Amino acid sequence: MRLQQVAAYRELCRGVRRSGRDNIVFAALMAFLAYMVWKGGLNPFLLIFYGVLIGSELAVGLFKWAVPSAEGHLFDGLVLIVFAGANLAIEFIGVRGRMPNAVVILISLLILSQAINRFRFYAQLRRLFAERPSGEHMAWFDDLVREIHASDPQSDELAVDLPTQPPWKARLLGSTVFFVTARGNEVLVTGPDDFEIRREKIDHGTGRRRAILRIHGMPYPEFEINDATWANYQKWRAAHPLPDSPSTAIGGAG
Numbered sequence: 229m230r231l232q233q234v235a236a237y238r239e240l241c242r243g244v245r246r247s248g249r250d251n252i253v254f255a256a257l258m259a260f261l262a263y264m265v266w267k268g269g270l271n272p273f274l275l276i277f278y279g280v281l282i283g284s285e286l287a288v289g290l291f292k293w294a295v296p297s298a299e300g301h302l303f304d305g306l307v308l309i310v311f312a313g314a315n316l317a318i319e320f321i322g323v324r325g326r327m328p329n330a331v332v333i334l335i336s337l338l339i340l341s342q343a344i345n346r347f348r349f350y351a352q353l354r355r356l357f358a359e360r361p362s363g364e365h366m367a368w369f370d371d372l373v374r375e376i377h378a379s380d381p382q383s384d385e386l387a388v389d390l391p392t393q394p395p396w397k398a399r400l401l402g403s404t405v406f407f408v409t410a411r412g413n414e415v416l417v418t419g420p421d422d423f424e425i426r427r428e429k430i431d432h433g434t435g436r437r438r439a440i441l442r443i444h445g446m447p448y449p450e451f452e453i454n455d456a457t458w459a460n461y462q463k464w465r466a467a468h469p470l471p472d473s474p475s476t477a478i479g480g481a482g
Contacts, residue, residue, distance in 0.1 A: 231404060231417045234361045234369045238415060240353070244296035251289025251304065254342070257335060258282045258311055264332050265318055274318075281311045298353035305346030312340035372399070373415065376408045381456035386464075388457045390425070392441050392448040400464040407443070418443060420468035425461050427453055 262278035284307045292300035315336040319328040361369070376399050379387035390396040395410035405423055407416040427439045439453035 231369075231406065233359065234365055235415045235417045237357075237361050238366075238369065238413075240356055241296040242413070244300055244353070245293050247301070248289040248292035251285050251292070254308065254339065255282050255285040255289075257339065258285060261311075261315055261332055261335055261339075264329060265315060277314070278311075281307055281314075285311075298350050298357050301346045301350040301353060305343045305350065308339050308343035308346065312336045312343060316340075372406065373408050373413060375399075376406065377410070381454065381460050385460050388425075388460055389454065390441055390448075390451065390457070392451040396441070400460065403468060416443060420465075421470060424470060425453065425458075427458055 258278070259282055262275065262282070265278075266272070266275060285304070288300060288303045288307055291303065315332055319333055319336070376387070376397050379397060379399065381387045381389050386400050388398045388400065389410075390398065391410070394412075394414075396407045396416075397410050398408070399406045403420055405418045405420070407418070407423075408414070423441070423443045425439055425441055428437045431437065436452040436454050437458075438450055439458075440450055441448040
C-alpha cells in the first residue's frame with residue numbers, strides 16, 4: 229500500500245479520535261437537558277433512561293478513541309437522535325398542563341441536527357475507510373515516525389531538521405519525502421517536486437543561515453537551518469533536481 233494512503237488513513241483515525249472529545253460536551257448538554265426536563269415534572273423513572281443515554285454517549289466517545297472507525301459516528305448519531313427525539317416528545321406530548329420549555333426544545337433541535345451530521349459523516353467515512361492498511365503496514369509506519377523523531381542530521385544523511393512553524397523533521401527516502409511534525413504525529417508524504425528549501429547566501433560563521441521551506445507551494449515562516457541539514461538536502465536534491473530549478477539560495481547561490 230502506498231505511503232500516502234497509510235498517512236491518509238492515520239489522519240482519518242486521528243480525526244475520529246479527536247471527535248471523541250465532542251462526546252463529553254454533548255453528554256454534558258444531555259445531563260443539563262435531563263435536569264431541565266426533570267424540574268418540569270419528568271417521571272423520576274425516566275431519569276434512568278436519560279442516565280443510560282448519557283452513559284452511552286460517553287462510551288461511544290471512548291470507543292471512537294480506542295477503535296477509530298466509521299461506526300463510531302454511526303453509534304454517536306443513534307444515541308443523539310434517540311435523546312433528542314425523547315426530549316421533543318416529552319415537551320410536546322409527554323407533559324400536560326404546561327407550555328413546552330423553549331430552551332429544552334432549542335437544545336434538542338441542536339442535538340438532532342448534530343445527529344443528522346453524524347449520519348452524514350458515517351456515510352463519508354465508510355467510503356474513506358473502505359481500504360484500510362494492514363496491521364503490519366501501520367506498525368511499520370509508526371516505527372518510521374518514531375525513527376524520524378529520533379533522527380539527527382549530523383549522523384544521518386537522510387535526515388533533515390526544519391525548525392519552522394510548525395517545526396518539521398523529515399526523511400529523504402529516494403523519491404519520497406516523509407515529513408513528521410517535531411511535536412506530535414502529523415505526517416506529510418511528498419515527492420521531490422512538492423517541496424523546496426531555499427537558504428540565504430551569506431555565511432555568518434555560526435553554522436546556521438536563514439532559510440525558507442515550501443511544501444506543495446505553501447511557504448512556511450523563515451527559520452534558521454543548520455549546515456548538516458543543508459548538506460543532506462543538497463546531496464539529495466542533486467539526485468532529484470527540481471524541473472527548471474532556480475537557485476536554492478535566498479539572494480543567490482549559497
